[in-house]
Amino acid sequence: xxISAFAHLLPPAAPASSTSGCxxxxxxxTAAPLHEAWREALKGIGRTHPNPPVGCVIVxxxxxxxxxxxxxxxxxxxxEIKALDALAPGAARGKTVVVTxxxxxxxGRTPPCVDRLLDEGVSRVVVGAIxxxxxxxxxxxxxxxxxxxxxxxxxxxxxLRCQALIAPFATTQQLARPYVVLKTATSxxxxxxxxxxxxxxxxxxxxxxxxxxxxxxxxxxxxxxxTVLADxxxxxxxxxxxxxxxxxILDRHARVPRSARVFADDNVCVLGLASISDVxxxxxxxxxxxxxxxxxxxxxxxxxxxxxxxxxxxxxxPLLVGNDGLSAVDFGQVDHIQQAPRFDVVTRAEVGNDGLxxxxxxxxxxxxxxxRAG
Ligand code: AOF
Ligand code: ZN
Numbered sequence: 001x002x003i004s005a006f007a008h009l010l011p012p013a014a015p016a017s018s019t020s021g022c023x024x025x026x027x028x029x030t031a032a033p034l035h036e037a038w039r040e041a042l043k044g045i046g047r048t049h050p051n052p053p054v055g056c057v058i059v060x061x062x063x064x065x066x067x068x069x070x071x072x073x074x075x076x077x078x079x080e081i082k083a084l085d086a087l088a089p090g091a092a093r094g095k096t097v098v099v100t101x102x103x104x105x106x107x108g109r110t111p112p113c114v115d116r117l118l119d120e121g122v123s124r125v126v127v128g129a130i131x132x133x134x135x136x137x138x139x140x141x142x143x144x145x146x147x148x149x150x151x152x153x154x155x156x157x158x159x160l161r162c163q164a165l166i167a168p169f170a171t172t173q174q175l176a177r178p179y180v181v182l183k184t185a186t187s188x189x190x191x192x193x194x195x196x197x198x199x200x201x202x203x204x205x206x207x208x209x210x211x212x213x214x215x216x217x218x219x220x221x222x223x224x225x226x227t228v229l230a231d232x233x234x235x236x237x238x239x240x241x242x243x244x245x246x247x248x249i250l251d252r253h254a255r256v257p258r259s260a261r262v263f264a265d266d267n268v269c270v271l272g273l274a275s276i277s278d279v280x281x282x283x284x285x286x287x288x289x290x291x292x293x294x295x296x297x298x299x300x301x302x303x304x305x306x307x308x309x310x311x312x313x314x315x316x317x318p319l320l321v322g323n324d325g326l327s328a329v330d331f332g333q334v335d336h337i338q339q340a341p342r343f344d345v346v347t348r349a350e351v352g353n354d355g356l357x358x359x360x361x362x363x364x365x366x367x368x369x370x371x372r373a374g
Contacts, residue, residue, distance in 0.1 A: 206352025
């Protein structure tokens with residue numbers, strides 16, 4: 001099984017993740033601080049676009065954490081700088097800096113972190129993930145090493161978490177589009193609504209809370225006009241303290257009335273674009289890292305067929321809807337099971353009385369919806 005970019009939101013899966021097996025390759029003195037740095041980074045998730053969330057801790061010779069920092073927002077200090085600023089002048093000399101992302105070497109909105117690390121005289125840097133940004137990629141490591149700093153590229157479960165954390169950022173860098181999480185919630189027989197269109201309350205309160213946590217962690221929620229017209233969702237974060245993501249309404253024929261609940265405030269944008277690829281181009285232009293598509297059957301099929309779904313979150317509730325109900329993905333039919341699109345399971349979780357299966361295939365294999373040749 002792989003790892004979700006939003007794995008931190010999931011209740012622990014049973015049985016315990018098999019990735020813990022490789023933690024042994026990492027010296028324990030770097031593994032625990034890297035986990036702490038990752039926890040720091042999570043504080044910025046959903047708030048940093050177009051930058052990645054990044055966390056940092058600085059440790060003493062005996063492994064004690066003496067400073068922490070995370071990147072809060074684009075334009076503000078990078079994680080390493082925040083952690084260094086938390087120390088008295090000169091206190092970082094000879095210490096180990098543990099950071100979830102390779103320190104930067106470029107002049108962006110802020111000066112290069114590598115320069116500051118060298119000025120401070122740190123002796124060791126532990127890096128959770130290499131920066132996929134071509135302006136930085138590998139150069140942070142190279143420059144630190146060239147200056148005599150001991151650089152450790154982490155391995156094992158915590159390094160994997162650091163990579164998963166920046167999967168949305170890596171997607172923007174490599175594919176010039178946001179990372180797409182597609183969510184659907186069905187009955188046991190795969191239906192999202194009864195034949196009369198009744199759909200509220202299929203999944204329980206725990207699933208609803210998890211979806212709100214996911215909304216808090218992404219930069220935008222995307223829905224189609226069909227869903228707004230059928231369900232009139234608010235698409236806000238109500239079950240936990242958090243912030244509401246941008247609501248993106250795909251409405252080519254201007255069918256959604258202004259009285260819909262999605263227009264409750266102006267944190268909303270309506271796109272009338274024809275193709276999924278144009279929609280993603282526009283969201284990328286706005287600098288979004290990750291979007292959650294809360295799609296009805298047609299939009300779900302369109303995203304899957306466009307091969308742009310990075311994770312498919314499928315909630316299944318313990319109830320039956322029957323033959324005439326609406327299927328979750330409107331993609332036609334297959335005659336032979338061998339031709340059916342089959343997904344890779346990333347992880348599974350129990351969410352209250354519901355089940356959640358996250359499909360994808362690790363970080364880069366996407367769950368596509370092409371009918372296989374028989
Ligand atoms: C780090 N630490 O905390 C972050 C990094 O425009 P800037 O100056 O904010 O630079 C943004 C780029 O820096 C971003 O694209 C990514 O490559 C890197 N982000 N690097 O050393 C951090 N957020
Ligand atoms: Zn930096």
